[in-house]
Amino acid sequence: MSCKIGRLAAWAAVSALAIVASAQGAGAEPLDLKIGALLESTGPLSELGPPAEKAINLSATVANKAAKDAGVEAKVTIVSADSQGDPQAALSATRTLVDKGASCIMGPSTTPESISVLNGITMQRKITLWPLASSTRLRTVKDDGTIYRPVPADDLQSKALVKAIENHVGKGKAVAIIFRNEPYGDALSKSFTTDWQAEGGTISSTISFDPQQESFDSEAGQAVDTNPDAYVVIDYPETYAKLGAALVRTGKFDAKKVFVADALSFAKVPDNIPPEALEGAYGVAGGSPTGTDAFKAFNKLWDEAGGVANASYTANSFDAAILCFLSAVEAGSTEPGAIRDKIRSVTKDGAPQFTIETLADAVKTAATGKEIDYVGVSGAFRFKDNGDPSSSLYDVFQYQGGKQVKIEQVNVK
Template identity: 35%
Template sequence: MKGRTGVRWLAAVAAVAVLATVAGMSTASGAQSGFTLRIGVVVPFTGASAVFGPAYAKAAGLAVQQAKTSLRRAGINNVKIEIEYADDGTTPEGGVNAARTMISKGADCILGALTSGSSIAIAQAATVPARVPQIGPNNSSPALTDLKDNGYFFRTMPSDTLQAPILARLIKEEMGAGKTISLAGRNDAFGTGLLPILKTALERVGMKTQGPLLYDPTAASYNSEADDIVKGNPDAYVILDFPANYAKIGSALLRTGRFNGRRLFVAGGWPATIPSFIPTASLEGARGTVAGSPTGTKAAESFHRLFTARPGTKDRQTLDANNFDGAMICILAAVAANSGRGSDIVKQIPRVASAPGRTYTYLNLAGAIRAIKAGKDINYEGVGGPVDFDQNGDLKAALYNVYAYKDGKQDVIRQLKIRK
């Protein structure tokens, strides 16, 4: 439902307990006053990105569960963690309403939203005025870099300024130099953020471009837009949208009789498996780039086992680990601040997530907590990779997956590491 706020306690996601109360002992240096950390999670249970909601919610809840165990092992008994979920309906208005509701109920750290447009709206109208740190798990719009957030917004996904050259290079490699690429996408922070810089990147590597065509993401149908996208029979297409809305775009494109999903390129967070509501022919064979998670690391493999073993959805989604990492950063920063107050937590986020300091993953979370309590710097390395933040709350480095939809599932072809 559009703009739906519907707060869901963790009971709404079967994998997670609503309240995780942490047990243990005080530090050797003497007892410190305890605190309660309240984490609010803005996720799309409805709307154009609803396919991602359950996995992202479960990932954040798993972080709280792991923190509960690790705080107990570290000997901390005076910290309590509460986690709450609210549906943003995949709209900025819904995101603002969801965040405001949770903040009014005492949320000290907000995770979300999944879309850049919603995250920008939340920051401007909810988290920044309330002095509550916000960590976006799946936000790539370049507009977030210069957002006037007073240092309260961070994201565990890199900016599209890093993705555009990679996607342009992939298109050239796959299609050959000098080909014409039709560019189209939703007229919001996602489309307007990536398409112009992608157009420039494509032309720099010798490609021709058509568009970009920006369309209304709330339109009922897209027949005329589809005709414009395939006009002139371009060699390939780039279309930027969210799953539920792409179902309508893809259907309209197939009706033209001139569109082939194997000539489509996409970017950003797309479902790991083609959803049943999207016409398979409109996406099968499509190639894309997305900020990726390291494969083969102990943390990544352990997280996958943890996710699939616990109750609730078993279906992983692209970048769901980013929400796990966001929750961990909130928790570690609160421990470092010895406070559940957002204005205290935000000061510690760069300290616990970035160099210098010994590197810890969630597999040695108790050790990280002990180090913090001993006054040492730590460098939390996420399941999704390093989360070193710059002065704008952006990642300093990124790992990108190059993938293709093969037999209905994302098949990672290679991974590329880049730094600013």
């Protein structure tokens, strides 16, 4: 009898070790994953830097807890650098992150920066780049399957702007477009013109400006002189401080007719932008399904962490970092190419679904090499062949009392 009990105990011990080995991968080395955060800490989009940084740091906290709860030896560390809103500075910052061992890069926020980083370092090293840049111009370059955008491209944002204007101004109206003359502004203005005219609307004027110019009075005068039913403004916070002031000075400008693109989406209107330039203005930015448990859990984590207020695209940045982590776990490697090759395996339609609330279970499953479907805070990821989301939910917001208030959501494909 004692021999039989001894054999049973030995069998139980071996079985327990086998379960742990299958979860971690037999003989697997502990994963020490470093995720690079290429932040807009300074420069024309500096309003976006702090929320993105907080979101990415939260992802590491959540990932490390999930790995511990799953019994999988994996650690995530965030390394950060400032892209400064400048292509050359972004490339230099990325080199710093790669030198520190970054296997994935979150950011940057503009297309020129993204292309510079892609061509200068990430494509060569098979490092996945997760830019918040939304311009369709980003898809005119070869990326060797290394770019995955956690935010929708501007061909979808254009449709969201159309729906927002139709809902709050009406169909078939005259719209004046004012945009900064660079890839983001140029491509989005063209997409919007096509989509708005296809719905029976008209364009009263299309006005571009050089972001480096000192005065915007001429452009502001041209915009208000056509007396449009609505304005579409495609700009960054730094320059809209000047452009918005010029529009107010015309004496003919009504901010309640304004619809801004996502680069002018922030929780609170910056102090350098005249209140009259945005009070009552509408805007669109990629949103997250608000009724899900994942959304509620993320917001709770955000509030508990303190610091900067939540803003547009924080959930997208968070999800992108989690996808990098899960891909590394499934690959059993922090080698950039191995992570790249698993992105679609952790967002597999039809595979077992997991969210941040069940992330430990996702880690256990991914560690066995099985496909999973991580459904993020910002929704399910159905990447097209080019790495862009195939559809998106957009928030339509309005600035009330200097703060952003979400008033509805629209689905676009």
